[in-house]
Amino acid sequence: MAKSLNKGAGKTREPLFHIVKRPTIPLWKSWVIRIIAILAAFLVCGIVTYLLVQRNPLDMYASMFRGSLGSKRKLWKLAKDMAVLLCISLAITPAFRMKFWNIGAEGQVLVGCLATTACLFYLGGKVPDAILIALMLVTALLAGAVWGVIPALFKAKWKTNETLFTLMMNYVATYLVAFFLLTWTPDGSSTLGRIEGVGMLPVLFGNSYVLIILVVAILTVAMYIYLNYTKHGYEISVVGESENTARYIGISVPKVIIRTMILSGALCGLAGFLIVGGLDRTIYTESVGGQGFTAIMVSWLAKFDPIVMILTSFLLIFLDQGAAQVAQDFNMSDAFPSIITGIILFFIIGCEFFINYKVVFRSAKKEVKE
């Protein structure tokens, strides 16, 4: 047996290439790789568009830029959409740093929307506006926090899988909204009109988007400080890296999980408050529209760094609005933006490999030996 093994070993040649983990990579190099990946992805998008509608890819890129950055109105829309997406991404980031896979932001934001709308519906005009707005904010934060902390309690106590728990909570939230919509609209239409005139958020500089953008900008800086320069932020990182280490140095893991998910859920509730209070003024089951999932991409692509998330949220909103314009100009289905976003994300996800690992070919290794 041993003999035959030896014989085999003699015959085995080294494989053509093998993979080595890079210890470190200079920052500029990692960004060069990412930019190459994004450019390659845009090239593929151009080819795909050409195959679908036989149109010049350059027209597509032009249409994409026009759609997202083409006019003052579009720039404001871009900034507003970015702010909302960034807000949700910031909300989920502390949980993800802790390796708590919260894919329930969708539901946490939605219950925030629901709480805000409920305040407007039941109390609108009955209490002074200042109190109403304060109540809207507080209930939205509470609703989001409750929705976030339920899976966290089970995770902390029994290690219940949080990914599926939070996912299921999304649907419970959706049907809760459907329930209230039917209750609030006795005609059974389930479409609640915009509630205007009461509990309006202040308009700064003549544009209703400015307040939202400002709030999210402050939140971005605050989150950066919280995660990098506070004791809480440190504890989150340690729990994320290794629960055993955390226990060893005296951090109570369940406490950190629960505290972080209360914060994360409450900030999702804040996003819901901004969506209903500052933008939609009403609610539907699709109020969040998948942004809870997109936010995971924003956060992950930025390596959970709040400042870099400004860039990644811009990229995703740019893609979405640009591709929507392409679909409109080239007379394609409204599903086109999802396809473009998917292709570009695949490239970015794939390129991380070349940042973390190095491919070493056989000949290269032999030279090292000799």
Place this chain on the structure above:
Amino acid sequence: MKYVLDFLLNAIPLGMTFLYGSTGEILTEKAGHLNLGIPGIMCVGAAGGCAMIQALVLAGNVPGVFIVLLGLLASFLAAGLMGLLYSVLTVSFKANQNVTGLTMTIFGAGVMRFIMAGLGQQNHAYLKALPIFRYPFSNLLPGTSWQYMGIMVYLAIIIAVVASLVLTKTKVGLHLRAVGENPATADAVGINVGAYKYGATIIGSGIAGLGGLFYIMNYAGSPEAYKSIETLGWLSVALVIFALWRPHLSIFGSALFGALYLAGSYIPSIPAFQQLGLPMSFTQLLKMLPYVVTVIVLTISSVRNKREDQPPAALGINYYREER
């Protein structure tokens, strides 16, 4: 009694959508990969199958057997391609499984909506093949709920039973489980870890893709049906936990999920329920049932913490040989 039978004849076939999805996901998870792209993969499977069927229907004079076989094949291959993409990214490129999976779902749902919009321009001709997929009851008892008991219902059960036998009774299944539990040990005894991961993911994705096709061609049979597939796909992922990673338990679980999913629309039509005088909006709360039940099962299985009911030990962790 008639109500009960009618309910079961709707619930059980609907559940088969979940059964395809969960069987596929179980195979993938047994290889240690949590594929959150299953909803998107089911979408692509549906679109691929429908596109093939539409082409065959429009070509005319194609025997029914071929329409079914080629439709299934196209669906399996389209979904399998998505599985290949997932494997390249997570197995070879060692990308984060959750992020890759979520992207697969965004992408897959987009691809499906795009293709279905295209098929709609020719009036959803694939729906003309509906009676073939609903064979034999579409001929024997046309117009009744029996029609949902089409051929793909039995195929789903056969696939689940075969998957269960392969996992528990064969060497291939043993190796696959070893890869999912401890890839380093599996690698050390000479199992080709990468090949098993690729194989399980691609075959699993193909099976899940059939679920999407099943929902349109066998169950719902309407031009709008495709819009529900993503939601059903997420429930399939949940069913994996409900079934404790065992395909044969998934058969019963899927029927139960089908029943829970439909309960919200059936219970209000029961006379005894109407006498309670609850408001209409209450039906929306009933629709929470499948999700709430999943959460309860998830919690109970984690509280009991029995060793044989746990997910594969290396689930969600990419394997890199040189990292010990």
